[in-house]
Amino acid sequence: MNNKGKWLRRIIIGVVILAFMCGGVAFGMNYRTWIQGDEGSDQIDGGGSAVKKKVDSAAGDYVEPEKTNTENQDVGVAIPGWGYISIPAGETDIAVDFPNPDANAEKYYLSFELRLKDSGEILYTSELVPPGKTIQKITLSRALEEGSYQAVVHVQPYKMDENQTPTNNADMETELVVYNT
Amino acid sequence: MKTNKKMISLLLIMVMTIAFSLPVSAAQVTNNGESQGTTLSYSVSQVFIVTIPSTVTIDASGEGTETVSVSNAVIPYGKSVKVTITEAANYSDSKFRLKDGENANYLNYTIKIGGNSISKGNPFLSVPAGTATGSAELAIKADTPTKSGMYTDSLTFTVTIE
Numbered sequence: 447m448n449n450k451g452k453w454l455r456r457i458i459i460g461v462v463i464l465a466f467m468c469g470g471v472a473f474g475m476n477y478r479t480w481i482q483g484d485e486g487s488d489q490i491d492g493g494g495s496a497v498k499k500k501v502d503s504a505a506g507d508y509v510e511p512e513k514t515n516t517e518n519q520d521v522g523v524a525i526p527g528w529g530y531i532s533i534p535a536g537e538t539d540i541a542v543d544f545p546n547p548d549a550n551a552e553k554y555y556l557s558f559e560l561r562l563k564d565s566g567e568i569l570y571t572s573e574l575v576p577p578g579k580t581i582q583k584i585t586l587s588r589a590l591e592e593g594s595y596q597a598v599v600h601v602q603p604y605k606m607d608e609n610q611t612p613t614n615n616a617d618m619e620t621e622l623v624v625y626n627t
Numbered sequence: 628m629k630t631n632k633k634m635i636s637l638l639l640i641m642v643m644t645i646a647f648s649l650p651v652s653a654a655q656v657t658n659n660g661e662s663q664g665t666t667l668s669y670s671v672s673q674v675f676i677v678t679i680p681s682t683v684t685i686d687a688s689g690e691g692t693e694t695v696s697v698s699n700a701v702i703p704y705g706k707s708v709k710v711t712i713t714e715a716a717n718y719s720d721s722k723f724r725l726k727d728g729e730n731a732n733y734l735n736y737t738i739k740i741g742g743n744s745i746s747k748g749n750p751f752l753s754v755p756a757g758t759a760t761g762s763a764e765l766a767i768k769a770d771t772p773t774k775s776g777m778y779t780d781s782l783t784f785t786v787t788i789e
Contacts, residue, residue, distance in 0.1 A: 522678040522694065527708070527786055529673025547676060554681065603681060613681035617713065617785040 523603040523613060524549035525556070530621040531599075535592040537627075538585050544572060544599070545580035552577070554603040554613070560584075563596040563619065574604060590624045597622040675700035675708055679784045680765075685725075685736070689769045695784065696762035697754040706788050709750040710763070712738070714783035718747060725769060727776035734778050736769040750787075 524547040533540040546556040555574035558581065561567060569586045599618045605611045680693035697708045717724040717733060724733040738745050740763050745751040754761035772778070 522696070523681050525677045525679060525786070527673075527675040527677060527788075529702070529788070549676070549678070605681070612781070614679055614683070614782045614784065616677060616679055617783055618677075619785065619787045 523554050523556075525601050525603075525616045525618065527618055528599070528620050530623050531560075531597065532623045532625065533586075533590070534627045535624045536589045538587075538589050540584060540586060541582060542584055543580055543582055544575065544584075546575040546577045548578050550577040550603070553606055555606060555610070557602045557604070559600040559602070560586075560622075561598050561600065562622075563598050569597075574610075590622070592624050592626045595622040595624065671701060673702050673788070675702060677708070677710060677784070677786050679782075683767055683780060683782065685767060685769050685778075689771065691767040693765045693767065694762055695752055695765065696760065697752065698760045700754055700756075700759050700761075702756045702788055704756050706756050708752075708754045708761075709787050709789055710752040711750045711785045711787070712745065712747050712782055713785040715747060716781040721746070723747075723780065725778035725780045727774065727778050730776065732774055732776060734769055734772055736767055736780075739766045739768070740764065 526545050526547055528543075531542055533542075542560075544556075544558040546554075550556065555576060557574055558570075558572040559568060560570040562569065567587075569588070569590075570584050572581055572584070575581055597620050599620055600615065601618060602615045603613045605613060676698050678694075678696045678698065680695065683691060683693055685691040695710055697710070700708050702708060715723050717726045719733075722735050723738060724735055726733055740751055745765070751765075752761060752763040769778070
């Protein structure tokens with residue numbers, strides 16, 4: 447082999463080495479894009495420039511979340527109404543009818559408080575009455591004399607959950623008729 | 628066939644015998660042309676059911692709708708079932724207010740029916756006798772909040788027969 451041939455071989459080897467070096471540098475700069483692609487990547491490259499982000503395909507206009515079944519079925523609390531309550535004079539153990547309507551099934555307890563409208567004096571307060579049940583006998587805090595009294599039955603509902611949360615409530619105005627036996 | 632006829636005849640005789648032997652509870656008419664009156668009485672108790680919203684729900688837009696209704700109403704002639712908001716836990720300066728938990732942080736709201744504001748103490752639903760049902764749709768709108776939190780209020784609905 448003559449000198450010319452030797453020099454030609456060295457030049458070719460040098461060009462090949464140079465090509466490998468350039469290729470290595472280019473690979474090092476772009477391997478994330480070439481190998482991983484840019485989908486889902488929010489990393490910053492070594493040069494400090496942000497990788498371009500894509501708009502999330504789940505993003506859309508705001509839609510009011512659908513109510514749960516319980517919320518949809520909640521049409522309110524059913525409160526019973528009376529014309530008058532008739533009780534005997536001089537007695538504290540009396541008969542009444544304080545029902546919790548079936549419409550409140552699985553949703554609301556009711557409690558009842560009987561009080562005189564003018565003075566606000568509370569004559570009776572019940573515990574919780576489950577839906578479909580009623581209170582028919584109560585004991586007043588004191589006996590009343592014969593006459594007609596304006597009264598209020600305060601009805602306080604409670605949610606049938608662990609907290610028994612009180613809800614909006616109702617005052618049912620009624621007449622308390624006290625008669626001599 | 629003959630047996631059937633005998634059976635029917637026997638049955639008729641028995642029925643007539645029993646019928647004639649029953650005591651007459653009303654006044655008896657004994658003479659021809661005489662008349663007697665009787666009184667029928669039927670006591671109808673006054674009953675009705677009022678359905679109130681358990682809570683006032685306001686959505687993300689600051690608005691909500693709740694319904695108050697009267698059903699199964701049997702009340703005296705000439706009277707009406709009337710429903711009024713008489714108490715609101717956080718009411719002040721003639722305004723309904725929501726309160727943020729234990730904080731002294733309030734948010735005003737209005738209650739309207741058909742575009743007309745309702746106020747505390749004035750009946751907003753009246754169901755006359757003879758009309759078994761009636762309802763009112765309450766449109767609730769809160770002012771724009773400037774502080775986050777869980778805002779609530781509690782209403783008392785008073786029901787009267789007038």
